[in-house]
Amino acid sequence: MNKKNIASNIYTILVFVFLYLPILVLILYSFNASDSTSVLKGFSFKWYKELFTDSATLNALKNTLVLAILSSVISTIIGTAAAYGISKMQNKYLKNVTMSVTQIPMINPEIVTGISMMLLFVFVGSIVGSASRLGFGTVLIAHITFNLPYVILLVLPKFKEMDKNLPKAAQDLGCTPLQSFFKVELPAIMPGIVAGFIMAFTLSLDDFVISYFTTGSGFETLPIRIYSMTKKRVTPDMYALSTLIFVSILVLLLISNLTSDKNRKEMSKKAKTIAKVSVGSVFGIIAIITVIVLAMSAGTKTVKLNVYNWGEYISDGGEGSYNTNLEFEKYYEDWWYETKGERIDVQVNYTTYASNEDLYAKIKSGAGGYDVIIPSDYMLEKLYKEGEIQPLGKVDKITEAIPNIQYLNEQFKQMFVYPNEDGELELHGAMYTYGVIGIVYNADKLAPEDLDKIEKGEMGWEILYEQEYMEKYKGQILQFNNARDAFGTAMYYLGYNVNTATKEQWQEAYELLQKQKPPIVQSYVMDEIYNKMESGEAALAAYYAGDCLAMMENNESLGFFYPKNSQGVYETNIFADAMCIPKASQNKELALAYINFMLSEEAAVANAEYIYYSSPYTHVKDNLDYQIYMGYCDYDYELDENGEYVLDENGEPIIKLDENGEPIIVYFEDGGDYSTIYYSEFENKLGSMFDTYAYKDLDTAEGANITTQDLNGYWEGLKVDSGSFDGTIYIVCGVILAGIVAFAIYSIVINRKRRKLYWSNSPSESTQKTVEKDDSMSETVMIAAVKAENKKKD
């Protein structure tokens, strides 16, 4: 091998590594027994199993597939027809115009397409007067629209390549024009159609932006679902799903390559059969899915409830857990049948969002049609002030509407209660969860004196913000990658309240965060915090208590504490999420029933265990199962002399019983990780703290001295000169752009010069004719023959 060869081989390998390494890592993690990205525990199909029990994800997958199939089939048909029309156009100018017009949507940024589509649908909906529900129909139209240009782009060249005489030849041999199209022209352009279809299919499959804007309540595609998981974290069954999708696309690609013209010629009979069978089976599967979907849509009277929640924010049946939505459907169907004697079909359309701002935008666009939404405190207040949500009921009669709200912890009873015009108090949100920000740390990485201080409960926010500590733990601190929480912690360190602080105080917090910027802060993170803390990459971070618990499960060195200020008082950001009914809800009764169901002991416990955030309900906190799950207490088990469990005949550990035959419960004296968080004295004071410590809507709250925009401005200021580009990158981009422009101008000028020359020198028409005549070759031979002929005559 010569040097050149080695170099090109290395290059090829590098390209492959670059292209496929991420996917290989994804596949690797999909088989990881642990749910942590930092721990490889062993091979397991766990996530695949879980994937197939996760009804919401499966539903999203089904939606995505149905959408992809329908939109790609329809756009392939329309696109082929359009390409046919364009190819038959006589007027060249018109043809060019049509082609550019169809191709503009391809260059158009998706975000523009998405927003304009949404506006169009809402606008048309308001004209038609229908309840303008964005959903499957609108997403389908949007997908067809953005797929079309790609199909045309891929099919049109096939029409151009096609021998113009092909349809004539078919008719000549006896085809009617219609037969000629189906028997000859269509098969001749088939490779283009197949390519167009596959392109449209994959584009539709992974489109996020356009789907996001054009969907409404009740229709969620896979990309939207995965994106909205960011409030908690992307669950590993998504790795499994992504792996499956990648593998199927790979198979699809292989098939399409195998069946392509070029290979067909060299393919053996066997390979041909295999290809045919696999193509057949792919279409078979597609057909089966379609049939199932159609079958599913037929049936009894359907009542739909549109729930819009955070991603990963409900117990969804994964890992054998409680499937809240499914259970509600069953419960309500049964209840309806018992009380009204009629069978109905309840469908919870459960879709998810990633941030309060996303939710707000969706509600404000009028695209919603949601029945239950779960905003955070400040967003709830904002929506209330803007009249976007309706009261759940009057406070004194609220237990009639939502009986289970009686279990709401006394300390939270004042929350989300606003007076109506008559001065009567009305409840606007039924609390779902609440959370507190604390500090998670890696005990192995902290100095002993600091650990000691933490254990004594004397440590506060200074560990993140004081100069001494910042130097000590330089490069080991993680900071929130979101303005509210990052500024919140800084403000509490400084002793200011986020809702009443003056502009100067905000400025001070801003300067503090500036000081803390990298290299002191290792990076600004949200989801990545799991990986970084679990793997021991960082020592300290402020994060939500419930999520910290999840991290602690994967790394025993991690600890957690709530910071206190110098007066020994807890000061930190808190938030609460509550269930609300938007003004636009079409079915308040069902929505109330859903909310009540969510607060029932079984569902509430399941959700609290799933989400890990605190539950404000006493029947959850007092639930033994929950307490054991959260590590607050446990049964007293029989132990042998080695400290091992004594097992009964079924292999279950034996629980000690008291004199009444009741199991004995042991409460942990030191409290354990869980009780430090959920059963601390601090927790019991939280209710009264919300007014002060939870962010209010900065734009409307009394006493707030800055607006959300100002806050975002500070944040941008912080981020711009830290993590983002420095000047050189702009210069590089500028130079590249200028180079391209210069080259374009240069080539235009040169071309024009050249053309000028040959246009003036081009032969006139008459000489062209002569040239053509001379094309008829070798007359001489012929003429010789004629002469010979003449001679003979002579």
Next chain:
Amino acid sequence: MNEKKILEPEGVASCEAKKIVELIDVAKSFDGEIVLDHINLVVKEKEFMTLLGPSGCGKSTTLNIIAGFVTPDTGDVLFDNVKINDVPANKRHVNTVFQKYALFPHLNVYENIAFALRLKKMSEEEIYERVEEMLAMVNLRGFEKRDVNLLSGGQQQRVAIARALINRPKVLLLDEPLAALDLKLRKDMQNELKNMQRKTGITFIYVTHDQEEALSMSDTVVVMANGKIQQIGTPTDIYNEPENAFVADFIGESNIIDGVMLDDYKAKFSGHEFECLDKGFSKNEPVDVVIRPEDVDVVPVDKGMLVGEVTSVTFKGVHYEIIVDIDNFKWMIQSTDYVAPNQKIGIYIEPDAIHVMKKSEFSNMFGDYSSFSDELEHLSDTNEEENGEDE
């Protein structure tokens, strides 16, 4: 040798033969541009007829009208003496071999040929028999399963012919079928096509712009220009007795000179009176005189009927091509003997070498080789000397 054989007047698509296709006063224009200007044409059974002309002369349109792809604006198309103006292409008893074959790319050789029969819902056995017969005829046995896209040009050509002939049409239309082949292959295919036509007895209507092809294959040549038929005749007639300056120029090389017919058998041109074999013109009628380059004898100056100066000499293999300036008119002379450029020579023309034509719209447009040497400048470098004559 082959050409010679073909030229034998056995193109006896004899006078008694039945008319198979007839165009009566057919006109067609596209976007206001006249493509066919009221033409009349009769094609007889078993005839090999060639429509010959430069591109844009209307020959392809004529073919398309017969095939049924183009409807004439006026005039009638008769097939077996029945008017078929309104019969769609798929119902006519004609089949076509297209310029670039137009084979169906998604079908293999067998299926391409079987296409027409399948449309007729024939039994598989019958189809098999007929396709095999066709394959045998075009020497493609064993190619059944081949992908047509992987065949050579000649093989594709044969498939296209087989596909068109499997319907056993009465008339086969061929639209420049050999244009895409290289020279050698084209020669072979010319023979093969001619043989095939003779064997099957099917009427061939063949369109080409290649005059050599037309002369060597046809029983009848129809020369077309500007949407009109300029001349219909056997290849020999067309070559020896061109109707007007266009035909004379388009078929072979010609010196076309302005002249006056002084009397029967007496023509005057280039300031000299010549004896000729033509008669029937009125006295002193201006005419076009055609003299083929090979019919001009180069003689010493003193023996020449006309005297000129050689401006260029090009070696062509069989002969030299000599451009001679006689009274500012550039003649082309083909001679096996070399003459040097700038040499003064005399030329001698036999009476039977002179062909006199009536003046036409094409007069003074062709026949002067003054631009010729410019065009082929790079070829005119030979400087050898030889003397002698072809005839």
